[in-house]
Amino acid sequence: MFSKIKTCATAKEIWEKLVQICEGNDETKENKLTVAQQKYEAIKMKDGETMAEFDERFSAVVIELNSLGKEYSNRELVLKVMRALPKEWDVKTMAMRESKDLNKMELHDLFANLKAYEFELETRSESGPSTSQLTKALAATTAEPCSPSTSKLADTILK
Template identity: 75%
Template sequence: MQTHLSAQDDDMWYIITDGPMKIMKANTAIAITEGAPQMIEKHRSEWTTEDKKKENLDIVARDILYKTLDKNMFSKIKTCTTTKKIWEKLTQLCEGNDQTKENKLMVAIQKFDSIKMKSGETMNEFDERFSSIMIELNSLGKSYGKREVALKVMRALPREWDVKTIAMRESKVLNKIELHDLFADLKVYEFELGLRIE
């Protein structure tokens, strides 16, 4: 069962990257003395049940893609006639050309450089906002060192966090701390701050 699913997944990916499958057979009308036989397209009347499934995979793959798209995106690909064409159009729309990618990267870097914790924002909310920028940067091929990321988070915090951020800087853990661990630590401090204020 597992092998069949894997083969079907391979066939599905082939359809996305190379287009609909042609159902082929060896040409027995030509004698082959050495090497592989010449392949020709099978007539529909010769198709087996397996051949029919393979031929139908493009329709299945298109249906899967259609179901994942919102109305706006669907309207941009609805004229595409094969899964391969849909995939190429989606790649172009989502990734864009080199100039588009460069522009997206510049915007993401600006978001990173200018991020500040908002008044009334919880550490959970700030964590989500900051992490989404990091994911965007990583997807565009931009990465920062752990220390640089940790310092950016701490500089983005309001003044009431100064005691905590100074202590963290002096502890010299910034080169090793993962982003999720840093935010976990800050969330504990936020909770303690709340208790003191009450």
């Protein structure tokens, strides 16, 4: 790096040269911004990814955009996160949309709320099958077609 700035005569020239080396020219900056915006638009929570991992990945994209001069409002960021979550999160995000003022919600508050919900779901799944899982299992067993002997037994019981 020194070899690139050793010919500069003033501190201003050195600074401008360093900026050009590190950030690139206007075209390079524009290309970096375009790529970062594409990442932002395409971001989705991956299968098996924890909320903490998604938070870190999303925040990295937002920081990159900020460093390139593109900023989003808290509302835009919060809505983007909600849209980037898998369908399993729809109930939670809909409840949050209805109960909270998204204009005032900070991104870190959203992720804290989602991480708490994720933890609650994990805790429930570790404590055994839920009522809904039992209901689904029961529905699956009763939906099986009856054999002729089971059918006759059911007729006898009903008479």
